[in-house]
Amino acid sequence: xxxxxLFFLSLAMSADAFAAALGKGATLQKPRLRDALRTGxxxxxxxxxxxxxxxxxxxxxxxxxxAWDHWVAFFLLLGLGLHMIYEGMKIDSSEQDKASESxxxxxxxxxxxxxxxxxxxxxxxxxxxxxxxVLAAIMIGSATCIMVTVGVMAGRLLGRAIGRRAExxxxxxxxxxxxxIVYEHVFAA
Numbered sequence: 001x002x003x004x005x006l007f008f009l010s011l012a013m014s015a016d017a018f019a020a021a022l023g024k025g026a027t028l029q030k031p032r033l034r035d036a037l038r039t040g041x042x043x044x045x046x047x048x049x050x051x052x053x054x055x056x057x058x059x060x061x062x063x064x065x066x067a068w069d070h071w072v073a074f075f076l077l078l079g080l081g082l083h084m085i086y087e088g089m090k091i092d093s094s095e096q097d098k099a100s101e102s103x104x105x106x107x108x109x110x111x112x113x114x115x116x117x118x119x120x121x122x123x124x125x126x127x128x129x130x131x132x133x134v135l136a137a138i139m140i141g142s143a144t145c146i147m148v149t150v151g152v153m154a155g156r157l158l159g160r161a162i163g164r165r166a167e168x169x170x171x172x173x174x175x176x177x178x179x180x181i182v183y184e185h186v187f188a189a
């Protein structure tokens with residue numbers, strides 16, 4: 001997996017956290033940079049650790065699925081991408097209630113874990129392709145930190161509508177990355 005693919009993967013992985021940050025920023029009275037940065041760091045750390053955990057699980061299974069590993073990566077990314085598109089397009093009236101909850105560390109950490117489950121699955125898929133997992137985790141965590149910080153600050157102005165579209169775009173990017181992995185293994189080999 002090349003650096004450009006990792007860059008787009010990082011953006012795609014941060015899309016759901018960005019959407020959550022827009023919603024959070026929309027509910028805060030006047031978000032301060034300190035609060036936005038704190039939220040970004042929490043989300044970035046969690047989002048950076050989960051692909052490492054997923055990669056370790058996937059790497060342990062690598063010897064059993066080596067012949068069709070690219071298809072495993074593709075279907076994981078396809079499923080996650082379709083899920084992100086679905087989540088980005090559905091209308092959830094309870095989201096506003098969730099977004100107005102407290103800005104405590106525990107609630108932020110739980111939200112970060114909830115939005116990083118996809119990064120765990122992506123990490124599992126990355127075990128089946130040639131990738132520097134540490135670089136990928138750092139890029140995913142950094143992109144998430146930046147996107148969440150910006151999302152909280154911009155949320156007050158942009159609201160949830162942009163957040164939904166960001167999640168749809170992130171899902172499409174994941175599907176395209178999965179297709180590129182299959183293309184590299186099947187047709188470019």
